[in-house]
Amino acid sequence: MSDQGFKEVQQAFTSSIRAPEPHSTLGVEDRRLNVYRELFYNNIESFISGTFPVLKSYLSDTQWHGLVRTFFLKHESETPYFLEISEEFLHFLQSDHDDAKQLPDFAYSLAHWEWLELFADAYVETQGPLHPCVDLENEILTTSQCAWLQAYEYPVHQIMPGEPVSPAPTFLLIYRDAQLSVGFIELNPLSYLLFEALQNNTHQHIEQIVEGMATAHNMPLNQLLPAALETISGWVDLQLIKSKV
Amino acid sequence: MAIMGSGLGLRRGMLDEMSQLTTQQVDFFEVAPENWIGLGGRFGKAFRALTERFPFACHxxxxxxxxxxxxxxxxVKAVKTFLDTHKIDIxxxxxxxxxxxxHMYDLLPIPFTSDAIDHVVTRIQQVQDILQRPLILENVSTYAKFGHMSELEFTQEVVTRSGCKLLLDVNNVYVNSVNHHYDAKQFIQSLPSQAIEYIHIAGHYDEADxxxxxxxxxxxxxxxxxxxxLAYxxxxxxxxxxxxxxxxxxxxELLAEVNQIKAMQEVVNV
Structure with missing residues (x-):
């Protein structure tokens, strides 16, 4: 008996594993095909639900499993790394697939926020020689490499299953501390800009940075500077501020 | 560092407990590089601490x-860097x-055909060239079978033609011998001894007789x-x-099984 080419067999068999409804193919017994269908789907679903528990709990079971099924069927995952399956899922949420488009408006922002927590936990630090900040006003400051700013159109950090979600500009700082635990702080727009300026700072002292902000936003420096120093002191306590010299 | 004796698969879910183990209890650990490449933070730190104390195999x-x-x-290049960085031979x-x-993130049965053998052999040689190590391949559990060859014929020919090594998974042999009606003992005895680098053992689930x-x-x-x-x-x-x-x-309970492996190894070695 001559065989079908192995690539054709692989095409037919993987299609029957990905298909939303079981259909017999290549003469494989239904219960054997179902072992594969369940192992594969459950494996992928467990990786995704592990990263996106809030998004999952906000959606109905039907909607959630429909979404993961479509992801498994339609999305060509490129990453060989298991921790990055959730990143593939994020890409899928931004795609044109109907299941992704029918999600609530905040779904992508929420998923991004949940993914960011995993990202922060796993991030590989490659920071050069930076020192803890000792003297706020006289050192050239920058931020820890393990701190990420993110602005969302929804309060993604407060979303609870079953409760309505209204848009509200939301500024978050997620970080990993020296003990390698992940935490976050909600910022106001000005402290967001301040942190961003420190992140990008190459040579300015803090007073120069705040002066620039005061001019740009037409605010009195004598009010902004003490407020900024107090905010930065809080960040220093969390070891998020580093000194370049 | 070479592995020997009796080892345990390192899992992130049991990392704290496994980090407490000593080299008296476990001879080596095994990790999937896909789960640890590019992993920093608390997991990366715990992993580095363990690689300094134990021999590791990558699976x-x-x-x-x-x-x-x-x-x-x-x-494949990233795997090589990972193996070199952590001084892992296997x-x-x-x-x-x-x-x-x-990617589908789980294991599928290669059709046992001659065109698949050609394809696999070429790719094994590419991987071995990059890794500068022999590729060691495990016999996998399957629930469906395609192609006219037997699993044994297919495996033997891949090993002979590619020069790859074998990871003999005795649980998978058992599972497949039931699922595809063959003689597990004869399968194990027919594998080329010199190709077998190491062995896996595990539990399985009885879906049906x-x-x-x-x-x-x-x-x-x-x-x-x-x-x-029998394999020993x-x-x-x-x-x-x-x-x-x-x-x-x-x-x-896990260590009791690890010790059972050690006891069986000692009996054969006496």
Missing amino acids: GLSLSIGSSDPLDIEF YSEHLSYCSHKG DLKVDTHGAPVKDDVWQLLQ AHHGVRPTLLERDFNFPPMD
Whole structure:
């Protein structure tokens, strides 16, 4: 008996594993095909639900499993790394697939926020020689490499299953501390800009940075500077501020 | 560092407990490089601490040696860097595929055909060239079979033509012998001794009398222990790893199985 080419067999068999409804193919017994269908789907679903528990709990079971099924069927995952399956899922949420488009408006922002927590936990630090900040006003400051700013159109950090979600500009700082635990702080727009300026700072002292902000936003420096120093002191306590010299 | 004796699969879910183990309790650990490459933070730190204390083997999941998709050269290079960084000699994978027009993240049965052998042999040689190590391939559990050849014929020919090594998974031999009606002992005895680098043992799930599923979620069954003994008697003792991926029992129970492996190795070595 001559065989079908192995690539054709692989095409037919993987299609029957990905298909939303079981259909017999290549003469494989239904219960054997179902072992594969369940192992594969459950494996992928467990990786995704592990990263996106809030998004999952906000959606109905039907909607959630429909979404993961479509992801498994339609999305060509490129990453060989298991921790990055959730990143593939994020890409899928931004795609044109109907299941992704029918999600609530905040779904992508929420998923991004949940993914960011995993990202922060796993991030590989490659920071050069930076020192803890000792003297706020006289050192050239920058931020820890393990701190990420993110602005969302929804309060993604407060979303609870079953409760309505209204848009509200939301500024978050997620970080990993020296003990390698992940935490976050909600910022106001000005402290967001301040942190961003420190992140990008190459040579300015803090007073120069705040002066620039005061001019740009037409605010009195004598009010902004003490407020900024107090905010930065809080960040220093969390070891998020580093000194370049 | 070479592996020997009796080892345990390192799992992030049991990392705290496994980090407490001593080299008196476990001879080596095994990790999937796909789960630890590019992992910093608390997990990366715990992993580095363990690699300084224990010999490690890498057991990959995403190579997809039998896939119709192109071989991911960048990924193979990343594996080599990981092996070199952590001074790990052993890299095993699966005689299987796990992608077709994208990754599917679990193991599929390669059709046992001669065109698949040509394809797999070429890819094994590419991987070995990059890694500068022999590729060690595991016989996988399957629930469906395609192609006219037997699993044994297919495996023997791949080994002969590619020069790859074997990771003999005795639980998978048991599972497949039931699922595809062949003689497990004869399968093990027919494998080339000199190709067998190390051995896996694990528990499985009884879906039906004629359908077993390789879950790594249960204690090792008696029939499988007997196959391990047979493998040692026929091929000689090899480093042997206990796989447990979920339904984790208390550490004492896992260590009892690790000790059972050691006891069987000592009996053969006497």
